[in-house]
Amino acid sequence: MVGSGKSVAVRLVELRRYFGPVKALDGLSIDIAPGELVALLGPSGCGKTTALRALAGLQDLDSGQILVDGQDITFSRTNRRDMGMVFQAYSLFPHMTARENVAYGLKLRARRKGSADRARKATELLELVGLETHADHYPHQLSGGQQQRVALARALAIEPTVLLLDEPLSALDAKVRSSLRDEIRRIQLEVGTTTLFVTHDQEEALGIADRVGVMKSGVLEQIAAPAELYDRPKTAFVAEFVGLTNRLPCEVHDGVVELLGSRVPVLPGSVGSGKALALVRPESVAVTVDDQGTGRVVHAGFLGSLCRVSVDLATGESVVAQMPSTEASRLGPGSTVTVQIKPQPVFAKAAE
């Protein structure tokens, strides 16, 4: 049986790390529940990798506290932290076979006394990632996706308290990335290890995590379940960073905005009143063919089951709507349309 059998909680408390004037971590606090997979998402330089490296012990902190299973490990050495890590760059030891790579951590910890035990355990892990037939291959004989799977098996072999994934899919092509993402989630659920996953790819984060934390300039803007993060962003940055948004000028009165004739409530955290920019999801925009309409379709992009339509309005603004392709069959460049906003809450930020 693979897996440590015990999931632990992780607490990052007020982590700070400054590189000169750059605030990589500026009071970051996150609680991760036992067995939970949390993804940290954000643009380059937002501090997400610094946070993960701090948890691994690969990055010193200026201040803050890291607790794993209630124990303070802030000053523990990297090799004493019991954490498995998969790196963005291929990190398999080139002079070892896949099996030797997986067994390396076991050999160091001497949890499995005999080499036969270690080899059996390594083979089990390779089976878990579907690479038991490649056990005797060297890294240069494996594809990028296979290497990252072996790296995952190697990280799990030591039965880590926490699994750390530092953009492990970013070097892979789209198809491999998608399948490996699903596999990582399956394996994580199977072994139940508390996991921190860092990525700049929002589709990856939303698709894999129990909760997603969005970071900006070393600060956690919001952490929530993927659907909540998408539907109920708490800050303008989250609303704009996660998913597509239309930015429509509006005026907020008593927590309500009027957008293209519809009265729509604003989300908590929005500006209370006055001129604002409403951040509207493309799927909240309804477009219907109407000869009397004031909008004109400039582009209709087919995305498989969905269709994305760009419309120029008489007021000078442009909006993007997203709808099932079956509903967009009559929309083409030049079509005259009416545009309405569905009565779903939107985030309104102060007008620039």
Place this chain on the structure above:
Amino acid sequence: MVAVTSRTGLRIRTTWRWVILLFVGFYLLLPMVAMLDFSTRGAPGTRSLESWTSIPSSPGLIEGIVASLELAVLSVLGTMVLLVPTMVWVHLRVPRLRRSMEVVCLLPLTIPAIVLVVGIAPIYKWVTFFLGGSPLTLTFVYMVLVLPFAHRAIDASLRSVDVVTLSEAARTLGASWLRTLVGVIIPNIRVGIMSAAVISIALVLGEYTIASLLNFDTLQPVITLIGKRDAGVSVAVSLAALIFAFLLLIALPTSDGMRAAGETVD
């Protein structure tokens, strides 16, 4: 038409490669053939192996060979023990010092041997005072002498692998710094270490100026002395040393290349 042209171009390029290879081979081998010819000359019109068979009985020669071989081993070991951990540490922890380290390591290349001897002669008075007059004390100066070559070879290897990620991976898996160095980094820069070792050995075996000026009887000063009495033996020993260094140069990288050979998938 295009295919025919490219095939002709390929043939011309291949021919040129062979011409250049043969020319370089001829250039390198000619002196060795001449040395072999000279060292096997007997009475007029005959061949003799006398120069070769009298090598063991030449006064001081065996001692000189042994001293040079011991010096080569000690210099290589000393250089590697000092240089490899230092370079890895600079690479991982203070990469901004890489350039400075390179400059320092290249210095022996820019200082003429004679100037080096003038500089170190007073130091060697103390070295011989404390450690005795063994030629093995030359190890210290030879470790400095081989620095540029050893540094170049190891640096190239360190740059060719992602040492930072590999060491971080090893650390997260529970390895101490020593185990990371010995079990992960060194095996992956072994090509550079071997190249550094081979070049260092060749350099130590061929070094004359410093050993001679500091009055140590290593291989090259002994060969020079013998050459004054019996040129045939002197040339035979020189050729043997040259062949030994050549064989080392060929054997070590080849054995490593055979281990590393394999199919690449991407």
